[in-house]
Amino acid sequence: xxxxxxxxxxxxxxxxxxxxxxxxxxxxxxxxxxxxxxxxxxxxxxxxxxxxxxxxxxxxxxxxxxxxxxxxxxxxxxxxxxxxxxxxxxxxxxxxxxxxxxxxxxxxxxxxxxxxxxxxxxxxxxxxxxxxxxxxxxxxxxxxxxxxxxxxxxxxxxxxxxxxxxxxxxxxxxxxxxxxxxxxxxxxxxxxxxxxxxxxxxxxxxxxxxxxxxxxxxxxxxxxxxxxxxxxxxxxxxxxxxx
Numbered sequence: 001x002x003x004x005x006x007x008x009x010x011x012x013x014x015x016x017x018x019x020x021x022x023x024x025x026x027x028x029x030x031x032x033x034x035x036x037x038x039x040x041x042x043x044x045x046x047x048x049x050x051x052x053x054x055x056x057x058x059x060x061x062x063x064x065x066x067x068x069x070x071x072x073x074x075x076x077x078x079x080x081x082x083x084x085x086x087x088x089x090x091x092x093x094x095x096x097x098x099x100x101x102x103x104x105x106x107x108x109x110x111x112x113x114x115x116x117x118x119x120x121x122x123x124x125x126x127x128x129x130x131x132x133x134x135x136x137x138x139x140x141x142x143x144x145x146x147x148x149x150x151x152x153x154x155x156x157x158x159x160x161x162x163x164x165x166x167x168x169x170x171x172x173x174x175x176x177x178x179x180x181x182x183x184x185x186x187x188x189x190x191x192x193x194x195x196x197x198x199x200x201x202x203x204x205x206x207x208x209x210x211x212x213x214x215x216x217x218x219x220x221x222x223x224x225x226x227x228x229x230x231x232x233x234x235x236x237x238x239x240x241x242x243x
Contacts, residue, residue, distance in 0.1 A: 025037045025038060025039055026038065026039070026040050026069055026070060026071040027069070027070040027071075028049075028051070028061075028066060028068070028069050028070075029066070029067040029068045029069075030065055030066060030067060031064075031065050031066070031067055032065075036051075036053075038051045038052065038053060039051065039052045040052075040069075040071070041058060045063075045076075046063055047062070047063060048060050048061060048062050048063060049061055049063070049066070049069075063078075066078060077156075077157060078157075079155040079156060079157075080121070080152075080155060080156055080157045080159065080194075080196065082118055082121075082242075083118075084118055084119060084120065085117070085118060086115065086116070086117050086118075087115075087116050087117075087118055087124070087242055087243070088113065088114070088115055088116070088242075088243055089112075089113065089114040089115075089116060089126070089128070089199075089240050089241070089242055089243075090112075090113055090240060090241050090243065091110070091111070091112045091113070091114070091130075091238055091239065091240035091241075092109075092110065092111055092112075092238070092239050092240075093108075093109070093110035093111075093112070093130075093132075093236050093237060093238040093239070094107070094108075094109060094110075094236075094237045095107065095108035095109070095110060095132065095134070095205065095234040095235065095236050095237075096108075096234060096235050097205070097232065097233045097234030097235055098232070098233055098234075106134050106135065107134070107135050108132055108133060108134040108135065108234065109132070109133050109135075110130050110131065110132040110133075110236075110238075111130065111131050112128055112129060112130030112131070112144075113128060113129065113130075114126045114127065114128030114129075114148055115127055115128065116148065116150065121151070121152045121154075121155045121159075122151045122152060122153070123149070123150075123151045124148075124149075124150050124151060125147070125148065125149060126147070126148040126150070127145075127146070127147055127148070128145075128146055128148055128165070129143065129144065129145045129146070130143070130144050131143060132144065132169075140171060140172065140181070141171070141172045142169045142170065142171045142172075142183065142207060142232075143169060143170040143171075143172075143183075144165070144167060144168070144169040144170075144186045144207070145167050145168055145169070145170075146165040146166055146167030146168075146186060146188075147165070147166055147167055148163060148164070148165050149163065149164045150162065150163035150164075151163075152194060157195065157196055158193065158194070158195050159193070159194050160191070160192070160193055160194075161191070161192055161193065161194045161199060161201065162189075162190070162191050163189075163190050163192075163201060163203075164187075164188070164189050164190075165186070165187065165188040165189075165190075166185075166186065166187045166188075167185075167186050168183065168184070168185060168186060169183045169184065169185075169186035169207045169208075170183040171183040171207075171209050180211070180212040181209055181210070181211050181212075182209065182210045182211075182212075183207070183208075183209060184207065184208030184209055184210060185207070185208050186205075186206070186207045186208075187205075187206050188203045188204065188205040188206070188236060189203055189204060190202060190203025190204075190236065190238060191203070192238070197241060197242040197243065198239075198240070198241055198242075199238075199239070199240040199241070199242070200237075200238070200239050200240075201236075201237075201238045201240075202235070202236070202237055202238075203235075203236040203238060204233070204234075204235060204236065205232075205233070205234040205235075205236045206231060206232070206233060207231070207232040207234075208230070208231055208232075209230045209231075209232060210230070211230060
């Protein structure tokens with residue numbers, strides 16, 4: 001009976017110790033994508049942590065190899081830092097606006113790609129191009145080619161961002177209203193948010209176009225050629241991915 005009681009006591013104490021260890025465990029995510037649920041026995045914020053793995057000696061891990069730590073009493077998330085270098089952006093945009101002051105509302109869809117050189121979290125420079133297709137009224141296709149300035153206001157995994165695109169946009173128009181349509185300068189400032197490598201921005205897109213209308217009067221009064229410069233204005237909702 002005493003032996004059985006002793007075995008039960010040892011089991012009970014072991015169970016309590018295991019439960020306490022589990023309650024004290026932290027969930028750690030590393031930069032290589034792996035995760036561990038371990039007991040942290042020493043924490044020097046910003047430098048290293050010492051963890052205890054089951055059946056192993058204590059191990060020291062540098063903070064530079066840690067993405068996040070979740071514990072019942074504290075949470076840590078590393079800053080968002082991509083190395084300096086070249087990156088690509090893929091984007092999709094929804095656009096709403098007018099092709100001139102008196103035209104009707106129209107909608108558009110844009111698909112683009114941009115190559116950027118990242119100097120730091122606050123500044124990157126790049127070149128990009130898009131295909132914009134407009135629907136509803138006054139349908140048209142435009143092909144902006146632009147330089148881009150982009151940056152974040154802080155080094156965090158979720159941070160506000162800014163970008164400015166400026167360049168030249170070519171236009172193809174299938175409307176029978178104009179004899180020719182020529183593109184012009186293009187500019188698009190935008191502000192938004194970055195979550196890790198995903199971006200969402202709202203911008204105001206301006207594009208100059210020149211239309212030529214050639215009217216041949218049926219009663220033989222001659223041709224009338226009208227040249228008009230238009231400023232296409234669109235609100236731009238852009239969703240992108242850095243890769």
